Amino acid sequence: MAEDRGQFSSKLGFILAAAxxxxxxxxxxxxxxxxxxxxxxxxxxxxxxxIAFVCYPVMMAEIAMGRRSQRNxxxxxxxxxxxxxxxxxxxxxGILTPFMIAVFYTVITVWLVVYLKEIxxxxxxxxxxxxxxxxxxxxxxxxxxxxxxxxxxxIILLGGVKGGIERLAKILMPTLAVMLLLLTVFVLTLDGASxxxxxxxxxxxxxxxxxxxxGAVSHAFFSLSLGMGILxxxxxxFSKEDxxxxxxxxxxxxxxxxxxxxxxxxxxxxxxxxxxTNTDDLSxxxxxxxxxxxxxxxxxxxAAVGYTGASVAALAFFTLVFFAALTSxxxxxxxxxxxxxxxxxxSRRKAVLFQAVLLAVFAxxxxxxxxxxxxxxxxxxxxxxxxxxxxxxxxxFYSTILPLVGFTVCIFSAYxxxxxxxxxELSIGDDNFEGSRLQKYMNFSxxxxxxxxxxxxxxxxxxxxxx
Ligand code: PHE
Numbered sequence: 058m059a060e061d062r063g064q065f066s067s068k069l070g071f072i073l074a075a076a077x078x079x080x081x082x083x084x085x086x087x088x089x090x091x092x093x094x095x096x097x098x099x100x101x102x103x104x105x106x107x108i109a110f111v112c113y114p115v116m117m118a119e120i121a122m123g124r125r126s127q128r129n130x131x132x133x134x135x136x137x138x139x140x141x142x143x144x145x146x147x148x149x150x151g152i153l154t155p156f157m158i159a160v161f162y163t164v165i166t167v168w169l170v171v172y173l174k175e176i177x178x179x180x181x182x183x184x185x186x187x188x189x190x191x192x193x194x195x196x197x198x199x200x201x202x203x204x205x206x207x208x209x210x211x212i213i214l215l216g217g218v219k220g221g222i223e224r225l226a227k228i229l230m231p232t233l234a235v236m237l238l239l240l241t242v243f244v245l246t247l248d249g250a251s252x253x254x255x256x257x258x259x260x261x262x263x264x265x266x267x268x269x270x271x272g273a274v275s276h277a278f279f280s281l282s283l284g285m286g287i288l289x290x291x292x293x294x295f296s297k298e299d300x301x302x303x304x305x306x307x308x309x310x311x312x313x314x315x316x317x318x319x320x321x322x323x324x325x326x327x328x329x330x331x332x333x334t335n336t337d338d339l340s341x342x343x344x345x346x347x348x349x350x351x352x353x354x355x356x357x358x359x360a361a362v363g364y365t366g367a368s369v370a371a372l373a374f375f376t377l378v379f380f381a382a383l384t385s386x387x388x389x390x391x392x393x394x395x396x397x398x399x400x401x402x403x404s405r406r407k408a409v410l411f412q413a414v415l416l417a418v419f420a421x422x423x424x425x426x427x428x429x430x431x432x433x434x435x436x437x438x439x440x441x442x443x444x445x446x447x448x449x450x451x452x453x454f455y456s457t458i459l460p461l462v463g464f465t466v467c468i469f470s471a472y473x474x475x476x477x478x479x480x481x482e483l484s485i486g487d488d489n490f491e492g493s494r495l496q497k498y499m500n501f502s503x504x505x506x507x508x509x510x511x512x513x514x515x516x517x518x519x520x521x522x523x524x
Contacts, residue, residue, distance in 0.1 A: 062127065062398065063218025068299045070223040071291065072307045077226035077384030078287050079312040080233065082165070083280040085378055086346050089257065089320035090339050091276060095269045098260035101317070103270055107277040108309055111507055114499050115283055115463050116305045118470040121482040123292025124301065129395040130286035133293070137474050144473065147465045151286040154462055155392040157454040158285060160419040161447050162389060163206065166382045167424065168194060168348060170202045173375050181368045184352035193348075195428025203417075203424055211413045213387050214394060217405055218294045222387055229380045236377045237315065240370075241322040249332050253325030256336065268517075275460060275514050281312055282385070284459035284466070286392045293395070300487035302495060330357045347378060390416065423447045440523050457518050464511040471504025479503070 065071040092100045126133040130151030138144040171193055175184055183189055193199075213221045244250055278284060295301070327334050331354055339346065355371035362370070390412060397408035426433040426447035436446040444452070470479045480500065484490045 062293070062395075064294050064296060065223055065291075066219050068296070068304055070219070070227065071295050071299070072304055072311070073226040073230045074222050074388070075282070075288065075291050075304075075308040076311040076315075077222075077230050078282045078291070078388030079280060079308060079385075080230070080315045081280075081282075081381050081385035082344075082347070082378065083276065084312060084316040085319045085381055086323065087276065088280065088316035089323040090346060091272065092320055093257045093324055093336075094264075094339065095272070096261040096264035097256070097258045099262045099265050100269065100273065101258075102260075103265065103273045104277055105313065107274045108281070108313055110498075110502070111274055111510055112277050112281050112283060113305065113309055114503055114507060115278075115466060115511075116281055116288055116309065117301055117483060117499070118466055118479060118503060119283065119288035120292035120295060120301050120305060121479055122466070122470065122474070123289040124295050124297065124485075125478075125482045127293050129293070129392065129399050130289045131396055132399045133289050134469065137478070138469070141473075144469065147469065150458070150465070151289065151462055152393055152396050154454050154458050155285045155287065155389045156415075157419070157450050159386065159389045159393075159416060160423050161451045161455070162382070162386050163203070163210075163416065163420045164423045164426075164447060165344065166379070166386050167199055167202045167206055169375060169379045169382055170206055171196075171199065172348065172352075173372065173379060174202075176368055176372045176375060179364075179368065181352060181356055181364070181371050185356040187349075189352070190345075190348045191428070197429060199424050199429070200421070203420060207413060207417060207420070210383075210387055210390060211409055214391060214412075215406065215409050222391060225387060226384055229384055233377055233380045234315070236373060236380075237318055237322065240373060240377070241318055244322055244326045244329060247325070247329035249329040250325035252332065253323075253328035254321070256328065257320050257324040271514055271517050274510060275456075275518065278459055278463060278511075278514075279455075280316060281309060282388065284462035285389060286462070287388050290392050290395045291388070296486070298486050300490075301483050301485075302487055302490055327354050330354050419450075423450060452522050456522060457515070460511040460515040460518070464508045464515065467503050467508040467511065471508075476500045476503065 065074060088104075092104070122133045122137060126136040128136055131145060131148035134144040134148030134151065135141070172184060175181070175193075184193075213225050215221065216224065245254075282288065292301070295304070327339070339350070351374070352371065355367050355374070358367040358370060393415070394405070394408045394412045397403045397411055398405060401408075403411065422430070422433045423446055426436065426445035428434055433446040435443050437444050437449055470476070476499065480491070480496055483496070483499075490496055
């Protein structure tokens with residue numbers, strides 16, 4: 058139903074919505090820790106290099122595929138290839154991946170809601186206890202918050218592209234940026250903050266190994282919401298009047314700046330509030346860091362600002378993280394919805410309801426995976442450890458598949474659609490693209506260096522996780 062396909066109202070609407078998707082837990086927590094552990098500014102340089110030379114072209118290719126086909130990922134691969142079955146299958150992977158990522162991202166967002174509730178009712182002290190996280194994720198009351206979150210997410214998505222996704226991003230993204238800035242300024246004025254700044258930024262090239270480079274590529278990829286079908290779908294809502302290369306650049310810059318500022322907030326905060334921080338405790342897992350480590354850090358503020366002051370600061374920070382997670386969650390749930398609308402001709406209302414049921418069906422076992430149900434908690438075994446249903450979904454779809462989907466996007470754009478087709482789409486709404494250095498780089502790299510890098514990342518991740 059053509060009238061059900063929305064469009065962003067402006068370039069800014071697209072940029073904010075795509076940035077809303079891109080800015081998530083990866084930026085606010087994983088990036089600062091990764092950077093500080095892997096050589097500080099040295100890592101930053103490598104990361105910027107990955108964004109500019111690996112991710113930026115893939116981002117443009119995804120958005121161009123969406124705008125050209127006016128479809129979701131399955132439709133985009135099918136339409137542009139002229140209906141070839143094998144590309145349709147690849148497109149299905151581009152729906153399954155976001156569908157499954159949404160499942161475990163929902164669970165993490167539910168935990169954030171519970172933390173917000175606990176902090177606002179005086180529970181920061183409890184959250185700072187060692188056993189708190191393990192206890193919270195095993196609470197049967199999680200289902201209540203799950204239901205609440207799903208209602209909110211699906212009401213937003215019922216509002217469609219302009220009235221739902223874009224409106225949410227227009228409110229939350231500027232709020233998030235201002236909150237981040239204020240919190241950062243506050244933290245930087247504290248005694249002891251400078252230890253964190255140097256821990257974060259002093260370059261140490263000796264720490265840069267191949268594994269670090271591998272990690273930088275895959276994190277950059279994940280952080281920009283690549284390989285999740287999101288940019289293909291958002292590209293289908295992007296106006297033909299506007300420039301894809303320019304808007305993409307803005308999204309990549311916004312995402313990277315927020316990650317950078319998050320580093321200037323988190324690490325100085327850790328060192329200022331608790332000068333005895335053992336840097337080995339800074340795990341690279343964003344989940345562990347947010348839910349187990351940070352409440353302790355906030356609680357240690359109470360000596361200076363009292364329990365209420367510490368709780369207010371924690372509440373501000375967790376609200377920030379929640380906003381970032383909510384905009385990412387909404388973006389990812391939209392992908393299967395767009396598929397049901399395009400491929401099965403569902404109305405948006407019907408597609409949203411259908412997806413709500415599907416997501417609930419999978420999110421319930423994922424919620425039960427951390428203690429509520431023994432069956433889902435010890436669901437399977439690989440890589441030498443017992444894994445829950447939640448772990449399985451996150452390992453397969455979050456950690457492993459993304460670079461593979463990115464690889465297929467490159468191969469598809471370079472050899473099936475052909476660089477000439479892609480170039481023609483990227484020239485629409487952009488008078489400067491044709492003949493530019495960027496075009497030459499795209500034409501050269503999209504079928505060669507970039508897919509090779511992504512394939513290496515994919516293989517080494519498989520090796521690390523499963524073997
Ligand atoms: N890009 C997000 C981040 O940096 C990841 C994400 C986006 C996850 C959308 C799920 C859905 O955290």
